[in-house]
Amino acid sequence: MKIPVSLRVNGQAHSLEVHAHHTLLELLRDRLNLTGAKECCAEGECGACTVLLNGRAVNSCLILAVEADGEEVVTIEGLAANGRLDPLQSAFLEKGAVQCGFCIPGMIMAAKYLLATNPHPTVPEIQAGLAGNLCRCGGYSRIVDAVAAAAKAER
Amino acid sequence: MRSFAYASPGTMEELLSLLNEHGPAAKLLAGGTDLMVRLRSGHILPRIVIDLKRVKALRPDIVETGSRGRPCLRVGARTVMTDLIQDERVRRHFPALVEAAGVVGSVQIRNRATLAGNICNASPAADTAPALLVYDAVANITGLNGARCVPLRAFVTGPGRTVLERAEVIESIDLPLPTGPRGAAFGRITRRRGVDLATINLCCLVKPDGETRFAYGAVGPRPFLVQDDSGVLANPNTPPAARDSRLKELIAQATPISDLRGTREYRVAMLLVMSRRTLATAIERL
Numbered sequence: 001m002k003i004p005v006s007l008r009v010n011g012q013a014h015s016l017e018v019h020a021h022h023t024l025l026e027l028l029r030d031r032l033n034l035t036g037a038k039e040c041c042a043e044g045e046c047g048a049c050t051v052l053l054n055g056r057a058v059n060s061c062l063i064l065a066v067e068a069d070g071e072e073v074v075t076i077e078g079l080a081a082n083g084r085l086d087p088l089q090s091a092f093l094e095k096g097a098v099q100c101g102f103c104i105p106g107m108i109m110a111a112k113y114l115l116a117t118n119p120h121p122t123v124p125e126i127q128a129g130l131a132g133n134l135c136r137c138g139g140y141s142r143i144v145d146a147v148a149a150a151a152k153a154e155r
Numbered sequence: 156m157r158s159f160a161y162a163s164p165g166t167m168e169e170l171l172s173l174l175n176e177h178g179p180a181a182k183l184l185a186g187g188t189d190l191m192v193r194l195r196s197g198h199i200l201p202r203i204v205i206d207l208k209r210v211k212a213l214r215p216d217i218v219e220t221g222s223r224g225r226p227c228l229r230v231g232a233r234t235v236m237t238d239l240i241q242d243e244r245v246r247r248h249f250p251a252l253v254e255a256a257g258v259v260g261s262v263q264i265r266n267r268a269t270l271a272g273n274i275c276n277a278s279p280a281a282d283t284a285p286a287l288l289v290y291d292a293v294a295n296i297t298g299l300n301g302a303r304c305v306p307l308r309a310f311v312t313g314p315g316r317t318v319l320e321r322a323e324v325i326e327s328i329d330l331p332l333p334t335g336p337r338g339a340a341f342g343r344i345t346r347r348r349g350v351d352l353a354t355i356n357l358c359c360l361v362k363p364d365g366e367t368r369f370a371y372g373a374v375g376p377r378p379f380l381v382q383d384d385s386g387v388l389a390n391p392n393t394p395p396a397a398r399d400s401r402l403k404e405l406i407a408q409a410t411p412i413s414d415l416r417g418t419r420e421y422r423v424a425m426l427l428v429m430s431r432r433t434l435a436t437a438i439e440r441l
Contacts, residue, residue: 061191
């Protein structure tokens with residue numbers, strides 16, 4: 001069963017047909033070639049697939065592609081504008097917060113939502129905001145530093 | 156993931172007729188944070204997934220209303236944890252529910268997971284269940300045969316089982332507003348801080364007249380509510396030995412199992428410890 005879906009991804013409108021059992025993550029990666037969001041645990045534990053859906057951080061592996069019909073999605077690919085990195089991306093580079101890099105797109109999208117809802121978070125608030133994102137390299141300190149730095153830069 | 160058909164009804168009538176047609180071969184999708192995991196694992200293999208998000212009668216918000224002559228907050232079936240936690244009225248009158256909803260999954264999960272879904276899944280460890288029990292929450296159910304209201308303490312009948320019959324859905328959950336002062340607190344033990352299921356969870360509510368209620372989760376086939384009217388527990392001057400002996404009577408009906416999150420013995424021991432702690436916090440907040 002194929003179902004027509006129209007959605008906006010990173011500001012661009014897309015109309016396509018999807019299987020009912022395909023996830024939003026599959027739509028992004030396999031149909032739109034936006035491979036920043038990653039599939040890892042596929043059960044909402046690791047956060048590697050985090051994207052913004054109507055401005056809210058969600059696990060795109062836990063959402064059916066058809067659920068995104070008529071909605072607005074932002075992925076890591078949508079953050080840099082006119083060749084300029086998002087302040088979060090710059091901060092992650094400056095603070096050396098990226099090790100293997102696999103978790104980083106999800107980390108940054110979760111951080112993006114955190115700063116949108118709480119522009120000046122404390123360290124415990126950053127840790128709570130990123131509690132749904134796992135880093136197998138264990139690089140949490142620098143990731144938290146980077147989010148704090150980005151919040152400061154935006155001030 | 157195994158393939159299935161998908162429907163997104165716009166009205167309650169269409170929803171109920173789909174449910175009636177497909178019966179147990181249909182699964183309802185609200186937030187999907189539990190459903191998707193079980194779909195992918197093959198734990199459930201529905202013929203059709205019915206999305207609730209476009210059913211207009213199922214609201215995504217919280218309204219103040221009256222129910223059976225008592226003012227209450229009505230939480231629509233599509234209300235997600237994030238919106239519940241942020242609602243000023245819920246924060247003021249149901250702080251223990253806010254604490255409980257605030258530890259469900261992660262930020263990403265709370266942005267999708269609904270309160271009604273948490274209850275309909277009927278997990279023995281559902282974090283919001285103990286709070287809904289002590290606050291006397293009521294499920295408003297709509298079905299082909301009409302509407303009915305079921306108190307939360309009668310709603311869950313066992314692991315994964317509820318009183319919902321074929322072609323019935325929760326339309327909203329009522330939280331009766333307090334008629335006087337009270338103090339309540341939520342407690343929980345997990346192996347790690349984020350994104351974990353509770354080893355045990357509980358809620359305590361104390362009223363000035365001495366009425367003390369506890370609700371416990373993950374220590375039996377379903378969350379359960381117990382009550383002490385002796386005033387012994389609510390009185391901060393009760394000697395610890397007398398308090399503990401009363402607490403032990405209340406938790407005697409817990410029947411925890413041993414699993415990967417903890418042994419039966421550990422859970423029984425922690426029930427007493429956590430009961431003391433949540434009781435102390437609830438009394439402080441009175």
